[in-house]
């Protein structure tokens with residue numbers, strides 16, 4: 001019910017935005033100055049559109065802040081719109097930004113496949129597209145800037161196998177509509193499969209989690225626990241890990257995560273979560289902002305690899321993820337300023 005309400009509210013907001021945009025369009029031919037002030041865009045500066053999937057997990061606010069700050073520092077304008085996980089809304093938001101005259105589109109797809117419509121709109125308007133963190137599949141994007149997401153899954157499974165080299169393991173994946181969720185699982189399976197083949201590990205649970213929702217992860221896992229036991233859990237991110245830990249109640253088993261959220265670092269200190277994966281949000285946001293700026297002023301971006309998105313080999317920059325457990329919190333997330341130690345209790 002709450003999801004339906006959120007969905008309807010999001011559609012309603014998008015419709016209001018589109019109506020506002022159309023209104024601005026109607027006046028554009030008659031009064032250029034009025035149009036400029038309505039669109040609130042200084043056309044003399046590069047203008048970047050940032051189409052975000054969601055602000056649901058803690059990380060995305062930080063991505064947004066770093067990205068916008070970097071572009072402002074470079075002297076560019078930026079508009080960020082988040083789609084609340086609804087692809088139709090994101091497509092409309094991209095349409096709006098194109099009408100406003102963006103020079104470059106940076107997109108975190110709400111749905112890996114569905115976002116190709118938004119990319120097609122940008123392509124038709126000759127606007128370069130950067131896929132940020134999550135790949136838009138089957139679409140003619142120009143660049144992909146993310147992390148080595150297969151390695152994320154490998155780090156998670158390696159840390160969990162260090163704790164539980166034999167036994168019953170559960171895999172709690174991310175949203176099936178997010179290409180990253182498949183890459184994280186692929187990485188985890190690279191490490192698990194040989195142990196499954198030699199019989200030392202039983203994969204007793206293996207499910208994706210709609211919308212990366214912690215509540216969905218909790219409820220799914222609760223149903224599973226009604227008639228099964230488990231020795232360890234590979235959860236694809238800190239949000240889903242939080243849901244599973246709630247479902248486990250007083251039971252403690254090794255469990256992974258990802259994102260180095262404050263709550264997860266606290267759980268690692270408290271002993272309810274084994275590890276997380278730290279990905280420097282400052283690094284990805286600054287890299288994407290600088291790249292978008294360069295494209296906007298007519299330059300190209302240097303990349304050193306390509307990643308296939310089922311349509312084309314996309315020139316890519318993949319940053320390195322870092323495994324964090326209780327032994328290296330200080331020299332990773334604290335030293336890098338990702339976590340403020342005064343926010344933690346011992």
Ligand code: BGC
Nearest residue numbers: 057133134178180212237259
């Ligand atoms: C991101 C993760 C994030 C998840 C849910 C993934 O695509 O790479 O960092 O936890 O989406 O938002």
